[in-house]
Amino acid sequence: xxxxxxxxxxxxxxxxxxxxxxxxxxxxxxxxxxxxxxxxxxxxxxxxxxxxxxxxxxxxxxxxxxxxxxxxxxxxxxxxxxxxxxxxxxxxxxxxxxxxxxxxxxxxxxxxxxxxxxxxxxxxxxxxxxxxxxxxxxxxxxxxxxxxxxxxxxxxxxxxxxxxxxxxxxxxxxxxxxxxxxxxxxxxxxxxxxxxxxxxxxxxxxxxxxxxxxxxxxxxxxxxxxxxxxx
Numbered sequence: 001x002x003x004x005x006x007x008x009x010x011x012x013x014x015x016x017x018x019x020x021x022x023x024x025x026x027x028x029x030x031x032x033x034x035x036x037x038x039x040x041x042x043x044x045x046x047x048x049x050x051x052x053x054x055x056x057x058x059x060x061x062x063x064x065x066x067x068x069x070x071x072x073x074x075x076x077x078x079x080x081x082x083x084x085x086x087x088x089x090x091x092x093x094x095x096x097x098x099x100x101x102x103x104x105x106x107x108x109x110x111x112x113x114x115x116x117x118x119x120x121x122x123x124x125x126x127x128x129x130x131x132x133x134x135x136x137x138x139x140x141x142x143x144x145x146x147x148x149x150x151x152x153x154x155x156x157x158x159x160x161x162x163x164x165x166x167x168x169x170x171x172x173x174x175x176x177x178x179x180x181x182x183x184x185x186x187x188x189x190x191x192x193x194x195x196x197x198x199x200x201x202x203x204x205x206x207x208x209x210x211x212x213x214x215x216x217x218x219x220x221x222x223x224x225x226x227x228x229x230x231x
Contacts, residue, residue, distance in 0.1 A: 055231055056090060056094060056101075056103040056229060057103055057104040057106075057153055057202075057228075058103060058104065058132075059078055059087050059102050059123045060111065060123065060132070060134065061121065061134045061138075062102065062131065062132045063152075067131070067133075068131045069097050069098065069101060070131075071130060071131035072101045072129065073128070073129055074101065076089060076102070077127065078102045078124075078126060078127055078132060079102055079123075081122045082122065082123055083112075083114065083117075083122060084109035084110055084112060085105075085108050085109040086104055086108060086110050086111050086202060087102050087103070087104060087105065088104075090102075104227070106206050107206070110177075110201055110202040110203040110205070111153060111201045112141075112143045112201065112203075113140040113141045113143070113149070113151070115143045120140065121140070134151065139151065141179075141180060141199045143201075146179060148197050148198075148199050151199065152199045152200055153199060153200030153201065154200030154202075154227040154228055154229050154230060155195055155200055156182070156183070156193045156200070156204050156205065156225055156226070156228075157225065157227075157228050158191050158192070158193060159224050159225070161217060161219075161220075162210050162217040162220040162223075163190055163191070163217075164209070164224065165189055165190045165191060166190050167217070171210075172185055172189075172191065174191050174204035174205075174207050174225050175204075177203040177204055177207035178201075178203055180198070180199060180201065181197055182194045182195075182197035182198040182199070182204075183204060191204075191225065193225075200227045200230075204225050205223055205225055205226050205227050208225050210223050211223055
């Protein structure tokens with residue numbers, strides 16, 4: 001698009017993004033991607049109202065939805081650095097304002113809060129704009145000690161109709177995978193979530209075999225246990 005054809009809003013959006021990108025040490029390529037996305041949001045302003053934003057599962061430090069969406073430059077550095085491959089980009093169906101921002105993909109991996117990293121979550125450390133930033137009083141979950149922490153990504157929910165344990169198949173993969181003792185088998189041997197101990201790490205969802213064990217429940221479209229946003 002030529003400079004003559006750009007609207008004032010588009011120019012201001014590009015200038016602001018470029019200034020922030022320079023301060024973060026961005027490459028020309030990364031800035032160009034961010035600028036294109038910003039201009040698209042301006043051009044599709046009406047569309048953003050048609051396709052509403054929604055609450056998503058965010059990486060550690062991304063629980064302030066307004067701050068994340070307002071600061072994220074879609075650089076995908078957090079996704080690239082995640083040691084568990086648990087971060088993925090969002091898509092158009094998640095809302096235009098959310099598109100290409102980071103969200104948790106527990107089908108691919110799970111969040112161990114970088115327990116084995118001295119510097120804490122790598123996604124937070126690599127974010128150049130503080131779209132991901134931990135609060136001052138943050139206590140991270142520790143998979144070695146079982147400490148739950150106060151950084152909560154979401155909460156696990158069990159769909160009993162799709163659960164293999166509900167069907168008498170003796171499955172307890174999700175319970176075994178939980179490092180925070182947030183899951184136990186109930187009186188009927190179906191997993192029950194302790195919402196006070198669940199920090200939404202996604203290990204249970206990642207471990208669930210309800211769609212891959214050759215015994216898919218009728219109508220099942222997802223795993224029998226999934227992590228959902230708090231709101």
